Amino acid sequence: MFKCKDINHHTSDYLDKNLSLWKRMNVRLHLFMCGPCRDFVRQFGLTRSSLQHLSTPAPTDDKIDAAIAKLKAKVKENQ
Amino acid sequence: MSDRFTDERGLIEGLSKGEDEAYRYAIKSYQGIMLYVATSIVGNAIAEEIVQDAWVSVIKSLSKFEGRSSLKTWILRIVSNTAKTRLRKESRSVAMGDALDLELAQGAQQDQFDESGHWVSPPTSWHFDTPEAILSSEELKEAISQAITQLPALQRSVLTLKEMEDLEMDEICKILDISESNGRVLLHRARSRIYQVIDNFENSKSHV
Ligand SMILES: [Zn+2]
Numbered sequence: 001m002f003k004c005k006d007i008n009h010h011t012s013d014y015l016d017k018n019l020s021l022w023k024r025m026n027v028r029l030h031l032f033m034c035g036p037c038r039d040f041v042r043q044f045g046l047t048r049s050s051l052q053h054l055s056t057p058a059p060t061d062d063k064i065d066a067a068i069a070k071l072k073a074k075v076k077e078n079q
Numbered sequence: 080m081s082d083r084f085t086d087e088r089g090l091i092e093g094l095s096k097g098e099d100e101a102y103r104y105a106i107k108s109y110q111g112i113m114l115y116v117a118t119s120i121v122g123n124a125i126a127e128e129i130v131q132d133a134w135v136s137v138i139k140s141l142s143k144f145e146g147r148s149s150l151k152t153w154i155l156r157i158v159s160n161t162a163k164t165r166l167r168k169e170s171r172s173v174a175m176g177d178a179l180d181l182e183l184a185q186g187a188q189q190d191q192f193d194e195s196g197h198w199v200s201p202p203t204s205w206h207f208d209t210p211e212a213i214l215s216s217e218e219l220k221e222a223i224s225q226a227i228t229q230l231p232a233l234q235r236s237v238l239t240l241k242e243m244e245d246l247e248m249d250e251i252c253k254i255l256d257i258s259e260s261n262g263r264v265l266l267h268r269a270r271s272r273i274y275q276v277i278d279n280f281e282n283s284k285s286h287v
Contacts, residue, residue, distance in 0.1 A: 003192070003195065003197065004192060004196055004197050004198050005191075005192040005196035007196075008191065008192070009267075010262065011267070012267035012270055013263060013267075016248075016263075017246075018263070019102070031138065035201075036198050036201035036202055037198075039201070039202050039204050040202045042276065043105055043202065043205050043277075043278075044270065044271075044274055045212075046205070046207060046209070046210060046213060046277075047270055047277055048212040048242065048270055048272050050210040050213045050214055050223070050273075050277075051223075051238065051242035051243065051270070051273060052210070052242045052243070052245075053210050053211075053214055053218075054214075054223070054227075054242070054243055055223070055243050056111040056112045056239050056243045056244060057109045057111050057113070057224070057228070058107050058108070058110070058111050059106065059107065059111060059142045063110075063263060064103055064106050064107055064110070067106050067131075067134075068099060068102045068103060068106060070104070070131055071102060071131065071134050071135065071138070072097070072227025073105075074131065074134075074135045075097070075135060075139075077139050078135060078139060
């Protein structure tokens, strides 16, 4: 039987559908009986989908300008 | 102008012709994640240099890009190879393994659970019920972004590649040169850290 601690440990794999059928059924069974873990897994899922709404920070315009200049110089050097 | 570049073929054409606007679009889109990947492999000090070298390789080998993966994935593989080659040259691959061990050892589960494996205190129920609700608070959004930048380098890369860049886990682990099981541990750690940030925010608001 999974304990709350095991649920915490398996939450990412559970949400990513990366658990064996046996483990998956055990997580389900625990969640059926345990309110705190249900809250935790639901909120962990929210965390995960919030992250999917974000984007990787892009460099600032002056950094981009500097990178373009360096890249062009290097490409020329290499030709 | 940059509409032309949202299509990969348009971007590749622009890059091959050496168009400034294509360079700008590509650097804006990929430089951030390239730096994260390079930092995870070679560390902060020479990551920028690696990314620069990788860009040069990208431009030089564009004609060899066959479109079997996305352009982004292909570029990130080049970053990874450039970084790994550099490590080998400097025989620093040991340092890389140490960084992984350190990240795996750090921040393992805190004592949220008692000896019998039950919650010491049950998790707070959030009032948020959608990602939109979470991200509608500028303060919380900023706290989350901050926390991501402050993650250990490998965790930051795994999280960003998976959630923001939408790469498959096996591809991510190849790029970062880690096993898939380690990758999954790091991903869970990173998500747990962000959970904590949202949880702290929720707790601080509910006490006001
Ligand atoms: Zn439980």
